[in-house]
Amino acid sequence: MHQTRSTPPVPAIPTVTLNDGTELPELGLGTYKLLGEEGVASMAAAIRSGYRLLDTAVNYENEAEVGEAVRGSGVAREEIRVATKLPGRHHGYEETLASAEASLAALGLGYIDLYLIHWPNPSVDRYVDTWRAMIDLRERGAVRSIGVSNFTEEMLARLVEETGVTPSVNQVELHPYFPQAALRAVHAELGIRTESWSPLARHSDLVEEPVVTRLAAARGITPSQLVLRWHVELGSTPIPKSSNPERQRVNADVFGFSLAGDEIEEISGLERGRMWDFDPNTHEEM
Ligand SMILES: NC(=O)C1=CN([C@@H]2O[C@H](COP(=O)(O)OP(=O)(O)OC[C@H]3O[C@@H](n4cnc5c(N)ncnc54)[C@H](OP(=O)(O)O)[C@@H]3O)[C@@H](O)[C@H]2O)C=CC1
Numbered sequence: 001m002h003q004t005r006s007t008p009p010v011p012a013i014p015t016v017t018l019n020d021g022t023e024l025p026e027l028g029l030g031t032y033k034l035l036g037e038e039g040v041a042s043m044a045a046a047i048r049s050g051y052r053l054l055d056t057a058v059n060y061e062n063e064a065e066v067g068e069a070v071r072g073s074g075v076a077r078e079e080i081r082v083a084t085k086l087p088g089r090h091h092g093y094e095e096t097l098a099s100a101e102a103s104l105a106a107l108g109l110g111y112i113d114l115y116l117i118h119w120p121n122p123s124v125d126r127y128v129d130t131w132r133a134m135i136d137l138r139e140r141g142a143v144r145s146i147g148v149s150n151f152t153e154e155m156l157a158r159l160v161e162e163t164g165v166t167p168s169v170n171q172v173e174l175h176p177y178f179p180q181a182a183l184r185a186v187h188a189e190l191g192i193r194t195e196s197w198s199p200l201a202r203h204s205d206l207v208e209e210p211v212v213t214r215l216a217a218a219r220g221i222t223p224s225q226l227v228l229r230w231h232v233e234l235g236s237t238p239i240p241k242s243s244n245p246e247r248q249r250v251n252a253d254v255f256g257f258s259l260a261g262d263e264i265e266e267i268s269g270l271e272r273g274r275m276w277d278f279d280p281n282t283h284e285e286m
């Protein structure tokens with residue numbers, strides 16, 4: 001892979017083994033809002049920097065761009081993990097099978113590495129049927145690993161009780177303002193890997209918090225790197241989105257150091273709750 005002196009590769013992003021035996025990188029690229037040729041170029045740059053996990057969704061309307069970036073990357077298909085997500089309007093057994101076919105066609109990568117239910121949409125109450133279809137899709141080989149997003153402890157328990165199959169991943173809002181300690185403990189108990197969405201809290205005031213700037217300066221790293229390493233230390237896979245190759249490179253360069261326990265605690269002390277009004281018990285996303 002072509003690398004110039006000014007853009008050295010970042011240390012390799014390690015992987016973890018999920019409860020179904022598949023591997024997931026410990027950090028990936030969020031692709032929400034990466035669209036069109038510019039989006040493909042951003043994703044391609046990330047792959048050149050060493051990203052091996054791309055996170056998309058039907059609702060991001062960029063599965064085709066993700067597929068194009070992966071196919072054009074020169075990296076072997078099996079070295080890259082692509083996660084996509086089923087939208088609320090496709091909940092239901094038959095609807096899920098049809099939606100998966102459409103995602104497979106849009107991606108054009110042969111199979112989906114990680115297939116997630118994007119939101120539980122509890123008022124519709126079809127996520128268990130949706131899950132049954134996902135189990136079948138995995139058995140058919142169309143999908144390698146199946147998981148969920150924005151599921152609560154009760155919803156996870158219901159999936160396991162009614163189907164006997166535990167999700168490999170639960171992708172949830174998680175950042176220093178909302179560290180999700182209780183849900184992470186549930187995940188640890190069930191063997192579910194946590195993924196952090198909006199891991200930088202969308203690069204809000206978070207990176208200007210005195211705790212964050214002080215700890216980052218003391219280590220000679222950027223605030224974003226400090227926050228992303230905090231996710232890694234918690235055992236959660238962050239999927240920061242950046243359209244910019246240099247920021248992508250910086251964000252991925254968090255595997256050459258670790259944080260001490262008191263640093264992790266100080267960062268977690270920023271807790272104040274959800275950043276957005278996206279409570280999975282009430283938020284419905286179609
Ligand atoms: N499952 C779910 O319900 C959800 C999933 N997601 C997933 O999580 C991903 C990440 O979350 P997202 O909401 O995008 O928020 P992030 O916390 O990843 O923040 C992204 C923002 O931060 C900026 N940014 C990133 N890195 C840096 C940096 N080093 N310095 C300065 N600015 C930076 C980006 O701008 P720029 O591009 O200009 O660098 C962008 O504006 C999404 O893309 C999506 O894949 C998100 C929300 C919900």
Ligand SMILES: O=C(O)C(=O)[C@@H](O)[C@H](O)C(=O)CO
Pocket residue numbers: 032057285
């Ligand atoms: O980006 C996602 O995955 C979502 O679920 C969206 O709800 C997103 O968070 C958003 O902000 C939509 O306006």
